[in-house]
Amino acid sequence: MNWLSPGEVDALRLSLSVATRSVMFSLGPAILLAWLLARRRFPGRTLLDTVVHLPLVLPPVMVGYLLLLLFGTRGPIGGWLERVLGIELIFTRNGAALATAVMSFPLMVRAMRISLENIDRGLEDAARTLGAGAIDRFASITLPLMLPGVLAGAITAFSAALGEFGAVITFVSNIPGETRTLPLALYTALQTPGGDRAAARLACLSLALGLAGLLLSEYFARRMRLVLGR
């Protein structure tokens, strides 16, 4: 990759690392939430649904600020994490992953929930009559059938995580090699005199990654439809 400067390669690597962590953090909770919202009726369900979707409509900077309040060194959760588990979030790539996870969470839950709602519940009843208990049913029937949604959600969230800017820069700042992901590097290049070419390269890179993500997501969705004969 000699057409990229070492700093740009770092930014690319970091972005991929942050996005991977972000998806890994949110996958489990997203499946659980999608299932709760699609299948369960409980008080506060609408409120929960709204809260999950909030990052879609709030300014990212505000989400970053909220994270700072909660997960900062003096925040109620951040302080505890640092004291008890020794996990530092602020100014670290894990912090960047948390910020992107929160921002892309609604996209993930949405994709999973839609595929979950499309599953014929009669299949779960059939599994019941064949002796499958609740967890068994979820693992052997529900989860495999919602897999297209899980995959699509994960890929979309990954792509979105690569591009998250506001929440990241607010929460974990713009530290080269630690929190300077692609969009942050692009922003920095634009702020630097004579950085136009670097900015163009980074923009092209972001575009390519975004396109690849969307195409991949569509490819998996099609493949799954083919397997399931829909």
Place this chain on the structure above:
Amino acid sequence: MLSVAVAKQRGSFALDASFELPTPGVVALFGRSGSGKSTLVNVIAGLLRADSGQVTLDDAALLDTRRHIDMPPERRRIGYVFQDARLFPHLRVAANLNYGQRRAAGAAYVNFDMVVGLLDLDGLLQRRVHELSGGERQRVAIGRALLSQPRLLLLDEPLAALDAARREEVLPYLETLRDRLAIPMVYVSHNFDEVLRLATHVVLMVAGRAVAQGGIGAMSLDPQLRAIIGPDAVGAIVEGTVLGPDSGGLTRVQVGSGELKVQAVGLEPGAKLRVQLLARDVIVAVQPPQGLSVRNALPGRVVDISSDDTESDLIAVDVGGTRIMARITQAATRELGLAVGSAVWALVKSVSLRGHYYSTRVPR
């Protein structure tokens, strides 16, 4: 013995039904659509919760609201074949079949190879579910249910989504299960032909209630059943014993104290079979018949005269312990002076063989 007595309110529809089935046996829940057959079956399976009542299978309480017993469906060991098959689309046929077997509790009485053999599934095992025809789907669904080693098999209109040809393709397999495995079955249908082929008992459902029930022979004479199947399908179902071939290539079958000749081949003397004598194909004579082309004449006594419409009478004739029915005009009833107790000959114009031997094997 399967014993069911349950009540459930669903909106404005009330199910309040009870029936008993000696096992092994096949009970048909028969009735028009909307009569509560499927609801009843779902309550037996445990997929729907009853408001009150009990379901008992061979002395094991699956549901007893008074004793607060409500076994979840996954522990009831009841196989269920749905109208829409409900095969798992992400699994191949073989994995669908194995699904229940791997989770089966209790002793296995059928194994994979046996089920594959009984249902002719050999060529389908590696197929994907969406590559199967409707009839193949139902056969796989039946096999999948059987391999979960159920104590009872529920079939909710398993052939309703199939056309006549496909139905004919699946029915013989169900007969085989009845005769070879002796597994008790509850068969939901609104098609009386299927009921005739498969059931040993019939429960007639009307508006959420079991209004009549009994053995298929007795039920074939039931007035409420007659009202549903229509005048042309009314006829006695009788059980006969094969006596042997006659000189003309027909098979002689003993029915009551008389003898019928049936078009059938390859039946061993002593085999049991079920024949249907449609009321419109039976005539009544008050003298011994002579010079007639009808081959089948059964001597008997009139035991009942009733009417479903304004023109014709249904004459029930006891022929040596077996009841058959004849439909004649009301004018003919008067002219012949028929009354309960009259000695008559029932002349049967045609006999439909409604299948086959049934199993007299004892349950496992």
